[in-house]
Amino acid sequence: MKELLQLLWEPTLQTIAMVVVSALISGLVGTALGVLLVVTEDGGVLPAPWLNRFLNMMTNVGRSIPFIILMVAIIPFTRWVVGTSIGTAAAMVPLVVGAIPYVGRLVEGALRGVNRGVIEAVLTMGATPWQVIRKAYLPEAVPALIRSFTVVTVTLVSYSAMAGTVGGGGLGDLAIRYGYQGFRLDVMVATVIVLIVMIQGIQLSGDLLARYFERTGNAGTIGTLQRQSWWRVAPRFAPTVRWGTIGFLLIGVVVAILHVRSASLHKPLRIGVNPIPHGEILREVMPILEKEGVHVQIIYFSDYIQPNLALASGDIDANLFQHVPFMDRFNHDHGTNIIAVAKVHIEPLGLYPGRTKILSALPDGAVIAIPNDPVNSGRGLLLLQAAGLIKLRTGTNTQTTLEDVSENSKHIKISELEAAQLPRSLRDVDAAVINTNYALAAKLNPLKDAMFLENSASPYANVLSTVPGKANDPRILALERALQSPAARQFILQRYQGAVLPAF
Known part of the structure; x- marks a missing residue:
């Protein structure tokens, strides 16, 4: 249990950091995008059809790109923003970029739900476009906006699970690396439990807050000239609050600069x-x-x-x-x-039993899986040749491909798979050529479990x-x-x- 908690601690913090920072930034930018989508349309308070069409197109494009592809596609931009393409900070960049169009559409939907009569009433009183946005659209849409941001935050938790593809860590990376590839069911279950608790907490908080504003009617009073009493500051305390806030922000900036400088001087x-x-x-x-x-x-x-x-x-x-x-x-x-x-x-690369347990018992037409990267694919074919299952016209050339198979008397069907997936494929194939690092993670002992193993002279x-x-x-x-x-x-x-x- 202690080991499990230690494994969970840092990835949980990484996931929280990725979600909180991404939600805040994408929430601000996405809200601005959603407001523009509403006010710049024909009949809006700031009509600009050309801008509206452009924003709609860009929003649709952003929402069309699968997140895993987006992470890879914007690696140069990520490196330009945070100076690296790996780590938790790097994972935040695609999270923000991927969430902004999503937030924009949700905010647009929330604002379109505002009673048009309220907007017309504010306009007849001579309100400026900014006043309409600040005193009508946003206040009236507060419950819907809260629910939208709740959905976005939950979605970001799911997106953060893919952060391992850029070395970003997080609970998703832990589940894949230690749970799935390491065959650790306890890690998988614990990770799922933590994610469930996290998402339930986010959803419950969002629902309670939205219901509060719906029940009290406070949503329509936010942003009016008569502010809520808990926003009001006594005049004699105003300078203290003002300068205290500025001082706090300055201290934060100085600490951040010193932290960055210290990290650069003591880079691991x-x-x-x-x-x-x-x-x-x-x-x-x-x-x-x-x-x-x-x-x-x-x-x-x-x-x-x-x-x-x-x-x-x-x-x-x-x-x-x-x-x-x-x-x-x-x-x-x-x-x-x-x-x-x-x-x-x-x-040593090994041939491991799947449905067939003995090398000599491999049937005619047996299915054997090998790694799909060019080098380990050739290495796998050489192993099958050394085991007497096939012959290659290239002899022992490491650049061998499937097209170089010259003899296949048993009509073996060779299937190329991602190396990390090979241990999981054993139930579906007669045998699989597996790299030792993945074999060990799957609790396979090369010396005991392999049907055939590379010799010690391996280069x-x-x-x-x-x-x-x-x-x-x-x-x-x-x-x-x-x-x-x-x-x-x-x-x-x-x-x-x-x-x-x-x-x-």
Whole structure:
């Protein structure tokens, strides 16, 4: 239970931070958008048909883009705004951008629900457009606006679950990384419970507040010249409140600047990893690095693409998850210049049983799943060739593809899947070629469970990678020494019992 609470604590705070900040910013901008959509239409208090058509088009475009695609599409903008494309702050940018059109439409709907007679009455009294907005539209729509913002906030909680795709953390990332991919049902259940409690609290608060204004009729008095008594400040206290507020804001700005400056002066060494075994090995050597004054921040990724993109863009300083053939192929395909600086361990690729439990019992037409990335796909085909299931015209070339299969006497159907999904596919296929990091996360023991395993002469050692400009950074050199230390070797041998081997 203690371990579970520790796992939940930080992701819960990250989710709350992402939702609160995103809700506030998107709420302000989205409200302005919704007001403009109403007042600039034909017959509105500020008619501007060309502007209204443009805003409608942009709002529709914004709402048409799936959030997961939006997160990737605006990575350059995210980096420009917050200086990085990973982390909780980076996740807030697409959350805000994705929510603004949604808020705008909800606010537009709420304002259109205001009795037109009220608007006409205010206009006949000579009110300006701004007064109509401030004293009629917004006050009369308060209950509907509260309900709309409640819906938006709940939606942002759901959107934040996708933040793991940019290393943003949060409860969704925890559920996928530790729960789904790590086969930890307790983590999945606990995460769902926390999310349910969070969403119920948000919805209950919104409903109570909306019903309060509906019941008391206070909605129509907000923003009038005669303010509510709890807004009024006695004249003799006005200077104190004014200057106190200004002083508080100034102190906040100064503290924020000092915090940013301190963070830049004491920036941690940011390392991108897959959770198992890379993250476990890195956590084991962190005390060695702390003794040398090197503070490490571990950034977890659940795929094989984002760690290199983050490294190439400067969002992280190094990564530990790949072997050299994969790195070389990535550099060729993406025009990057990532280099290996230290071999750490070898993870033998294995063929694991699904519906068929013995290699010799694989039936004619058996379905075998392999990783779908180019390098590990070729590596998987080489493993199937070594197991005597197929023959390749390219021999042992690591650039092998499915088109290079020259003999397939058992008519095996080879299906390419996302590497992280392979353990989950075992019930649906006869066998699957699985990378050891995902096999370990699925509680598979390569030495005991694999039908066929790569031999120890495998050239696919996992390496610590960085970019040329950081290869001689004293912190990177310290990390190299720690990862190749006797303590690291002993941990790998004892922890994985031969399923993962030291490469140094």
